Amino acid sequence: MAEEIIAYRFERLDQTLSQLNQENCTIIAGGTDVMVLHKSRRGVPPKIPRPVVFIDHLPELKRVYPNGKDLHIGACCTYSELLEEPLIPVALKQAIKTIAAPAIRNRGTLGGNICNASPAGDTLPLLYVYNAKLLLRSVSGERTVGISDFIQGVRKVQREPNEMLIEIILPSVLEEGTQVVFEKVGNRNADAIAKVSFAGFIKTNGDRIEDVRFAFGAVGPTMVRSLDIEKMLYGKTIPLAAADITQVVSAFEKRIKPIDDQRSTAVYRKTVALNLLRYFLSLKPKQSY
Ligand SMILES: Cc1cc2nc3c(=O)[nH]c(=O)nc-3n(C[C@H](O)[C@H](O)[C@H](O)COP(=O)(O)OP(=O)(O)OC[C@H]3O[C@@H](n4cnc5c(N)ncnc54)[C@H](O)[C@@H]3O)c2cc1C
Structure with a gap:
């Protein structure tokens, strides 16, 4: 027999936050990760150890x-909704189109x-290079945190149990000239x-070059980005000299430490990651992007 779980679906955000303040709940937005994380054997409903609170309608x-x-x-906002939204940057839409199926x-x-x-979260490398800020809210107020501080490890984020992520802010993304x-490399x-x-x-x-940023996904516990290496390219002119490209690629070679798993090998991941970086640095901006 299926086990009963308590599920909340409040009409308003303040009611939802108040519940989260009283009780440690599992937040469910789309549920596509939560349901997989708690899945049981075939035919048996997922076993979620805490009460759940739905937020996708707020x-x-x-x-x-x-x-x-x-x-x-x-x-x-669901991926399908973001694909329909004119303000969403083209690169983010490209990433979304590679995620799962409709x-x-x-x-x-x-x-x-x-x-x-x-x-391997597909939107994350982009959110890192956009310097995304996250607006979190609880009954006690709001705070904003940079994405690289928020994500601390595999499935580990800096969120208090009574907090909800409300908005993702992409600073200056509507500015011209970037x-x-x-x-994404997958099967x-x-x-x-x-x-x-x-x-x-x-x-x-x-x-x-006034500003340049790059981030790699699926080659470490969190996205790999290095402000020190990026700074090496500030003020350089494009197309970049071969020596500059090689210097940056070699610097990254020391930072990227992927693992072998069921999807790929460490050697393959590292080789492809560095090739992607080299390819990006070899492009002539505006003409080729
Ligand atoms: C078949 C399948 C294919 C997939 N393919 C891809 C893929 O190609 N690329 C990819 O990146 N992902 C993929 N995923 C993973 C998943 O779909 C994405 O990570 C998706 O963005 C999760 O969103 P969700 O709303 O369903 O999250 P949920 O499952 O609802 O939540 C995920 C986690 O975030 C927490 N959470 C959610 N919203 C908030 C909030 N506002 N505030 C605080 N905490 C919150 C939840 O408590 C939970 O811990 C796939 C999943 C499935 C089942």
């Missing part, structure tokens, strides 16, 4: 709006991808978990 978590040059994205994209949310903190790329073009993923961001003034 209007405050479904909005996408600009604030100056920043873009605010509600944590419970049925999962109709349920899965951006906030869920972040809070699940999988090393190019962003996303690449298929979609409906496959990444063996390696990569996001690159570049902002130039004429030929001079």
